[in-house]
Amino acid sequence: DGGITQSPKYLFRKEGQNVTLSCEQNLNHDAMYWYRQDPGQGLRLIYYSQIVNDFQKGDIAEGYSVSREKKESFPLTVTSAQKNPTAFYLCASNEKWDRVNYGYTFGSGTRLTVV
Amino acid sequence: AQKITQTQPGMFVQEKEAVTLDCTYDTSDPSYGLFWYKQPSSGEMIFLIYQGSYDQQNATEGRYSLNFQKARKSANLVISASQLGDSAMYFCAMREDQEAGTALIFGKGTTLSVSS
Numbered sequence: 001d002g003g004i005t006q007s008p009k010y011l012f013r014k015e016g017q018n019v020t021l022s023c024e025q026n027l028n029h030d031a032m033y034w035y036r037q038d039p040g041q042g043l044r045l046i047y048y049s050q051i052v053n054d055f056q057k058g059d060i061a062e063g064y065s066v067s068r069e070k071k072e073s074f075p076l077t078v079t080s081a082q083k084n085p086t087a088f089y090l091c092a093s094n095e096k097w098d099r100v101n102y103g104y105t106f107g108s109g110t111r112l113t114v115v
Numbered sequence: 116a117q118k119i120t121q122t123q124p125g126m127f128v129q130e131k132e133a134v135t136l137d138c139t140y141d142t143s144d145p146s147y148g149l150f151w152y153k154q155p156s157s158g159e160m161i162f163l164i165y166q167g168s169y170d171q172q173n174a175t176e177g178r179y180s181l182n183f184q185k186a187r188k189s190a191n192l193v194i195s196a197s198q199l200g201d202s203a204m205y206f207c208a209m210r211e212d213q214e215a216g217t218a219l220i221f222g223k224g225t226t227l228s229v230s231s
Contacts, residue, residue: 033218040124042206042223058218088158092219100148100210101167104219106160 002027006091006107012115013078013085021076021110023091031097032074033104036060037088046089049074050097078112086114118142119207119222127228128197135182136192136225138207146212149190150219151181154204163205166190197229 004025013019025032031050035043045058049068063082068074078085088111092104120139128134140149151163166174166181174181182191194201204226208219 035221040223042119043219043221045218048218056217090158090160092160100146100212101165103148103150103162103165104160105162106152109158111158 004091004093004105004107006089006110008110009108011110011112013112014115016080018077018079019112021078021089021091021112023074023076023107024072025074025093025105026072027093027095027105028071029093029095029105030071031094032068033092033094034058034064034066034074034076035090035092037090037109043090046076084114085112087112117222118220119209121207121222121225123225124223125226125228127230130199130229130231131196133193133195134197134227136194136205136207136227138190138192138222140188140190140207140209142188142209142211144211144213148210149181149183150208150210151179151190151192152206152208153201154206154224156203160206164192194227197227199229199231202227202229 007022033048034046037043044060046064047066049055065077090109091107094104096102118141147168149166153161164176164179166183173183178195180193204224206224207222
């Protein structure tokens with residue numbers, strides 16, 4: 001079945017470490033997105049990519065980095081510059097990035113905790 | 116200013132009752148799409164229903180319907196005959212045509228609790 005796979009499901013990071021969250025899709029979707037979810041905050045956009053080798057910053061990109069070397073993959077690195085990384089991270093994809101009537105398919109999320 | 120506002124942090128309803136979850140939005144774009152997603156405690160986001168700004172009729176999907184009042188810029192989700200499995204967080208979201216290259220904008224969500 002087609003879908004989005006996020007791994008790991010749970011991730012623990014020590015202070016000062018970089019960690020990378022994986023997001024893979026087999027839906028052949030052009031666009032991919034990373035959101036961060038904090039309690040009471042809803043989903044906030046970190047980065048998005050509409051095409052391979054191109055990506056744009058979202059509302060809260062500071063302390064994060066991404067790459068899009070393959071259509072299927074959009075990994076997110078949480079760097080040591082991100083001061084409060086403990087959150088739930090959701091990856092999503094979209095078949096038509098330029099059509100308002102196309103919704104997103106989401107992965108099951110990664111819960112990151114700083115220890 | 117927030118583009119999507121969900122004013123109800125939590126809602127409580129008994130099984131078999133109907134419930135309305137409120138959503139107001141702010142856009143000057145004449146072409147936009149409105150979405151509702153359900154997030155159970157497991158965390159995945161489940162698409163429920165879509166309403167386009169030019170749609171003449173309110174969207175319906177099974178027990179879900181969208182009460183779309185364009186002039187008031189509201190897109191309330193109505194769940195009929197609530198079930199225990201409806202307990203979850205619900206998010207309203209919007210995409211704008213002029214900003215179509217950008218992402219879905221989400222509200223802060225409403226937690227729905229269904230009791231027996």
